[in-house]
Amino acid sequence: DAGVTQSPTHLIKTRGQQVTLRCSPKSGHDTVSWYQQALGQGPQFIFQYYEEEERQRGNFPDRFSGHQFPNYSSELNVNALLLGDSALYLCASSLRVGRQETQYFGPGTRLLVL
Amino acid sequence: QKEVEQDPGPLSVPEGAIVSLNCTYSNSAFQYFMWYRQYSRKGPELLMYTYSSGNKEDGRFTAQVDKSSKYISLFIRDSQPSDSATYLCAMTSGGGADGLTFGKGTHLIIQP
Numbered sequence: 001d002a003g004v005t006q007s008p009t010h011l012i013k014t015r016g017q018q019v020t021l022r023c024s025p026k027s028g029h030d031t032v033s034w035y036q037q038a039l040g041q042g043p044q045f046i047f048q049y050y051e052e053e054e055r056q057r058g059n060f061p062d063r064f065s066g067h068q069f070p071n072y073s074s075e076l077n078v079n080a081l082l083l084g085d086s087a088l089y090l091c092a093s094s095l096r097v098g099r100q101e102t103q104y105f106g107p108g109t110r111l112l113v114l
Numbered sequence: 115q116k117e118v119e120q121d122p123g124p125l126s127v128p129e130g131a132i133v134s135l136n137c138t139y140s141n142s143a144f145q146y147f148m149w150y151r152q153y154s155r156k157g158p159e160l161l162m163y164t165y166s167s168g169n170k171e172d173g174r175f176t177a178q179v180d181k182s183s184k185y186i187s188l189f190i191r192d193s194q195p196s197d198s199a200t201y202l203c204a205m206t207s208g209g210g211a212d213g214l215t216f217g218k219g220t221h222l223i224i225q226p
Contacts, residue, residue, distance in 0.1 A: 033214075035214075042120070042219050043214070043216050045213035045214060048212070090157055102148065102163050103211065105159070108157050
């Protein structure tokens with residue numbers, strides 16, 4: 001049973017560029033959440049997708065946008081990249097049934113903005 | 115004041131010791147509490163999940179939640195060098211599938 005997978009593993013971009021990161025959830029999961037983890041910090045919640053719609057959003061500007069596809073996979077898009085966007089971007093999947101469900105994280109995509 | 119406070123460490127203990135890791139929080143709406151372990155350059159791995167106040171034990175790990183004090187703990191018994199990692203507390207109000215609020219993480223080193 002494959003866990004959460006993310007691509008690419010590493011990415012280097014320059015300021016002002018746009019980036020797209022991809023996530024495939026754990027088999028059987030229908031909800032995808034994205035987190036940003038800066039060096040030495042805990043992950044910060046960006047947003048969550050369920051039924052192809054954004055259901056929750058953290059305190060991130062609208063330069064950060066996303067999409068969920070019918071097969072539950074998801075993309076995170078970041079426009080007009082800033083140096084401060086350099087971080088590990090984590091995808092987590094879960095099954096939105098009841099309140100006892102937990103989130104399983106992928107290995108992350110490490111983004112460096114120069 | 116951050117919503118979740120966690121001492122970043124590093125915390126260094128000898129192999130076999132009992133380790134105590136803690137977080138405090140300010141949002142009284144939090145009801146679901148998790149502990150994740152994160153090895154260097156990897157994604158977080160869920161260790162423990164607790165709802166509301168109380169204790170939960172799983173093997174060498176025990177999680178405690180004291181909602182009256184807004185304080186959660188993770189205890190690791192018989193610590194091993196393989197336990198060396200960053201331990202992140204996380205919490206949410208609406209259920210485990212909701213967006214999580216994390217602490218900064220505590221870097222734990224178990225000395226052989």
